[in-house]
Amino acid sequence: MKERLFTSGRNMLDIDPVLHAWHWEIPAYLFLGGLAAGLVFFSSFYYLRGKEDKMPIAVKVAPFVAPIAIIIGLIFLLLDLKHKLYFWQLYTTIRLDSPMSWGAWTLGIVMPLSIIWPLLYLDDLKKYFWNKNIIIYEIIDWLEGLINDFDFTKSLLGWLKENQKVIAWANIILSVILGVYTGILLSAFNARPLWNTAILGPLFLTSGISTAAATIMWMTNDHYERIRFSRIDLWLIAVELFLITHMFMGLTAGTQASAEAASLFMGGPYTAVFWIGVVAMGLLLPATLEIMELIGFKIPIAIPAFLILVGGALFRFVMVDAGQLSRYFFQ
Amino acid sequence: MRYAMAMDxxxxxxCADCVVACQTENNVPEGYCRDWIVENVDGTYPLLDLEIRSERCNHCEDTPCVRxxxxxxxHVIEGGIVKVTHEECIGCGACIESCPYDARYFHPDGYVDKCTFCDHRVAAGDTTACVSVCPTHALTFGDLHDSESEISKLxxxxxxxxxxxxxxxxxQLYFLT
Structure with missing residues (x-):
């Protein structure tokens, strides 16, 4: 057998010996983007199904988290750029070949839309925060007063309320694109075999929607809504496990480069953090707790919700980090 | 025209003369390089095989970095040379992640930098800096579409x-073995 005894190469800190161009900013954004996409999706979906009153938190309250998550995510994205002052170049062209380009445009449209939605439910937000957080209540109250002070903003909001169905449809389509984009962004890089699989799009979308479902069931006090989202989340976890299994089947059955990428998780440095941190603590344990809750055990909902959120974030950190380790080996 | 490089x-x-020549010619900041030397030793003692390569951007025909x-x-310019317009680069790192050869790096000024096949010298009818200094003539630069060029013949x-x-x-970086 031909054995490699010694290799010497260059030494550039950002790239050698393993590529590390992307740090914590990208996975943190991918998590926030996926969470926002899920929240926007649920609010519009149940609004269009006419379940505004049956799912009050999902439709009226939780979507206020989405613009906050998106704005923080955008700040992280800006932090990640090395040539920051030129970020506007993203919006001088549309390049359909580049997922990052259409992702940037999607974000540019989703962000204003995600701000509009909670503005349509200021009264319900005030009610929700009335005895929970007086500072947020006062901010919302001030915002409502500001809108009512001017005829223009008042009539604009009225017009938006009349056309809420159109907004909801746009939201559904754009949120799915945003959720898929967080995965496709990574799939587009054929130089990183771990990422270079089409399953990342649906996988990141499912995981993002799952974190949103966890957020909603954490926020709600309504028994029906909590049970409903517990069940939805169980389904999403099942789909996620299914997709993860398929991702590894595809990688291990693939070329040497993708098999080596899979081995990062099967005996390699990411084995423990992925199977214990992401799969066991972030998917299986919360799923077990939710099943116990549905059977009738009393379990504080915060525990499974928290586990799912942490698991979702960890999943993205692991994937971004490990992906940069995976590469083509040439002799 | 299709520019390419052959490396014997x-x-x-x-000797890394190509590396230093490139750094000097292109004002590459200290601690960075657009081309580099890789040394591999394969085999089982005493049957060893040493290969030394001078590597750089492969100026691929199918460019994931541009995509x-x-x-x-x-972008790709005349002759298939892959270049970066500094004023349009936002430093997102997508091209760095997409390059199987890790041929790109963040310039300390923020934009992404890489080998340009010395297009400023080539446009003036000269050859690249690395080729011009190679003491053993291991490097050959030329046009693959010209069947009379040295690289086509090689x-x-x-x-x-x-x-x-x-x-x-x-x-488009060919390693003669």
């Missing part, structure tokens, strides 16, 4: 390989 692994002694660039800063007569062909980028 049997002639290279790893994933969100602003169009990465590739017609010698055995060669390209790196990570399976990445599907159709690299």
């Amino acid at each position: 692994t049997s002639l290279c002694v790893g 994933t660039c969100p602003t169009g800063a990465s 590739l017609a007569t010698r055995k060669y390989k390209v790196l990570a062909e399976e990445a599907g980028t159709k690299p």
